[in-house]
Amino acid sequence: MATNKTKTTSLVNLPLFALIIGLNLLPLISPVSAPLDEQQAAEYFQKNCAACHKIGGGRMIGPDLKDVTSRQDREWLIRFMLDPQGVLNSGDPYALKLQKEANGVIMYTIPGMTREIATSLLDYIESRSRGEVSSSVTDTVMAPTIPPDPVAGDKIFSGLTPLTNSAPACITCHSGAGPRIGGSLGPDLSAVFSRLNGREALMAWLSSPPTPTMRSVFSQSSLTTDEARQLVDLFERWSQMKQNYGQSNFMIVMSVLFFGVGGVVISYLFMAGIWSRRFQSARRRLINLVKERG
Ligand code: HEC
């Protein structure tokens, strides 16, 4: 009798358990596959795409996405957004053409991208294409009244002015034009102004860097608008002083030679003078010691 009773209760509880677990998992699963509403799509775009794309107003690092759905079919675009690198690797001629137009820059796979999000983004891009021109972060920032300040930019780059949100100075990982020799973890930035497409594009790039290392360094401690602008001023100055590169490299070589040769001379004098005297006096003491014993 007793065993029979426990059997019935466990049979009743099993589907109940499954139901409870299922209900608990539901909210975990549903947001991932749910499409975004317009507001969410706008936020998502601003956060993950605006560093490289505008919707109307010209190309930045990536192409202007205005009317993209009339240039290419949706299925292709969704496939591309889910795995840009994969589509490029497959040798797709349209993707290769896009990459060429972007100076070889490759679109990164956006973490957490799903078919539903991609679809919502295309809807959003479509409605923005019909409506007003993109008011990306950069538009307000590009106020032409502020004079360029490459000197302030140079201080930020080299760490003389610490970054407001306490990220490490650029020079710990990057070299720049002229005598700005820094770390080699990141690429040399002396030609970055033209490589990343000029003021506006670079400004947007720096406001929320999209590449893996830069994103992890600057997502928590982002550059302020002023810092980003002054750095862009510096990078623009570097692009203008291209002709001087040769000369400043020459100066570097000369100074290394000068200080190098000077250093050898100084250390030679040091050895010949002070050091040898110490050496001799130690030897003399040893000789005396041996004499005393002998
Ligand atoms: C690191 C910069 C970067 C980011 C961030 C980025 N893209 Fe791109 N995107 C590119 C580049 C560059 C291309 C051109 C193809 C290539 O070189 O990979 C491109 C191409 C595209 C295309 C095809 C454009 C066309 O003309 O057919 C679409 C659509 C697109 N991106 C959407 C997005 C969306 C949506 C996001 C945000 C979720 C995003 N991209 C984030 C750089 C970026």
Ligand code: HEC
């Ligand atoms: C901890 C090291 C580190 C620091 C600090 C750092 N960077 Fe970077 N940066 C990188 C790396 C690595 C890359 C290569 C792309 C990646 O992996 O993010 C990069 C890429 C870049 C690029 C893209 C260059 C290109 O040609 O594609 C720019 C622009 C840039 N960094 C600017 C800056 C600026 C401006 C600062 C200072 C405010 C800075 N970085 C500080 C490591 C760093």
